[in-house]
Amino acid sequence: MGLAKRIIPCLDCDKGRVVKGVKFLEIRDAGDPVEVSKRYCDEGADEITFLDITASHEDRRTTVETVSAIAGEVFIPLTVGGGIRNLDDIREMLNAGADKVAINTAAVLNPELVKQAAERFGSQCIVVAVDAKQVNRKHEEKKWEIFTHGGRKATGKDAIDWVKKMVESGAGEILLTSMDRDGTKNGFDLELKRQVSRAVTVPIIASGGVGNLEHLAEGILKGEADAVLAASIFHFGEFTIGQAKTYMAGQGIEVRL
Amino acid sequence: MNKVAVIDYGMGNLHSVTKAIEYVGRELGEETEVLVTSNAQDISQSDRIVFPGVGAIRDCMAEIKRLGIDKKIQDAIKEKPILAICVGMQALMKQSEENHGVQCIGLFDGEVKFFGDPLLDSENRIMKVPHMGWNQVRQTKNHALWRDIPDHSRFYFVHSYYVDTEDLEKVAGITNYGLDIVSCLSKENIFAVQFHPEKSQKMGQTLLRNFLTWDGQ
Structure with a gap:
């Protein structure tokens, strides 16, 4: 017995509401973030990830207030991402009660940001979020490219190289989303997860594509991830966190029950 | 009134620990005042002290020294219940090999x-x-x-450095991660934990509740 693999429900939030899209589009409402967080925490979630998907400047206040409200009620680690552009944004979220911040687009635009943030706040609270999409042609060796701006902009950067670079800069954890799978319920891109997990020594959170409990277990057993993140299977009542953990324990995965 | 001083030496986020103690205080039905402070008077007037810490030990120790925190908590260390958390626990050791070697407070061998x-x-x-x-x-x-905390309960950890001591009498808890590490130390009125009780849901709340009612004996 030792360290448990983590199950992390993800709250994609827009203007103070939990929503969920398919392949970054088609948005559905899934409730109040504080209530949803409390429910997940009671069900045994190991952490909560809160992603502000619009992250427009006007809605910034709403996000800070929501984060603060969640942090006052839920006593498990809370990661906040979406629209984190600079050190001030990071400080604001940490002061609001986030334990970690996830940086995505800003890390690509300003590669020094992750280094500065890790030096200032510690690697333990700097998560680099990576949206990766498979770009090789058929019969070619598998290859993934990272995208920014919520998956809208290609960068030309290779996902594996990028993750290594971010860990060298001080990222304490990688939140790895397969864009091809996000919202599809077809399961994780296991090859991507495994390659990234083997490329670096920091923990990897697998994200994008979970449609059933078997997918969660695969992320750990075949994708070699340290944590698995899912949204829709929990939001719409298909499964509880408890059911997910019981299933994973049955597959021989160490979980916190 | 139960006054808790959370020692602030500018090293990051004390929101979580403050909120968690307030929450547990409310559950206890007792008036709990949590003060995030580096002020000597606040510290001396408090009933108990939480000594947190995140980030790099060199920066932590530099701020502890600059603000004279080590001196300000010296009297408290002799009598009041103290809970040290994560890098706060590490800062109580003699030294750390992080950042090419840093001298720490030295309350524990x-x-x-x-x-x-x-x-x-x-x-x-x-x-x-x-x-x-x-x-x-x-x-x-x-x-x-x-x-009220079962043996082998799980708590939330996040750290790259760990405490090692030969003074086994002070060890209150052990955790295995590749090797056995000291996850809790205690002596007299001091209890130090490597994990984050403020992030450890029910078990963490139980520990914080025990701390709020502990007489330090």
Whole structure:
């Protein structure tokens, strides 16, 4: 017995509401973030990830207030991402009660940001979020490219190289989303997860594509991830966190029950 | 009124620990005042002290020294219940090998070491560092802060350096991550934990509740 693999429900939030899209589009409402967080925490979630998907400047206040409200009620680690552009944004979220911040687009635009943030706040609270999409042609060796701006902009950067670079800069954890799978319920891109997990020594959170409990277990057993993140299977009542953990324990995965 | 001073030396986020103590205080039905402070008077007027810490030990110790925190808590250390958390626990050791070696406060014998590069499990597979997530704590002594917490309960850890000591009498909890590390130390009125009780849901709240009602004996 030792360290448990983590199950992390993800709250994609827009203007103070939990929503969920398919392949970054088609948005559905899934409730109040504080209530949803409390429910997940009671069900045994190991952490909560809160992603502000619009992250427009006007809605910034709403996000800070929501984060603060969640942090006052839920006593498990809370990661906040979406629209984190600079050190001030990071400080604001940490002061609001986030334990970690996830940086995505800003890390690509300003590669020094992750280094500065890790030096200032510690690697333990700097998560680099990576949206990766498979770009090789058929019969070619598998290859993934990272995208920014919520998956809208290609960068030309290779996902594996990028993750290594971010860990060298001080990222304490990688939140790895397969864009091809996000919202599809077809399961994780296991090859991507495994390659990234083997490329670096920091923990990897697998994200994008979970449609059933078997997918969660695969992320750990075949994708070699340290944590698995899912949204829709929990939001719409298909499964509880408890059911997910019981299933994973049955597959021989160490979980916190 | 139960006055808790959370020592602030500018090293990051004290929101979580403050909120968690307030929450537990409310549950206890007792008026609890949590003061985030580096002020000597606040510290001396408090009933109990939380000594947190995040980030790099060099920066932590530099701020502790600059603000004279080590001196300000000196009297409190002799009498008031003290809970040290994560890097706060590490700062109480003699020294740390982080940042090419840093002298610490030295309330406990022993030092803070890096997990190893690479850290290997029993089957020689590389283990992830930082040690991040929910791991079990084996309680190695009876203590008021363990009340109502089953042995081997899981708590939330996040750290790349760990405490090592030969003063086994002070060890209150052990956790395994590639090797056995000291996850809790205690002596007299001081209890120090490597994990984050403020992030450890029910078990963490139980520990914080025990701390709020602990007389330091």
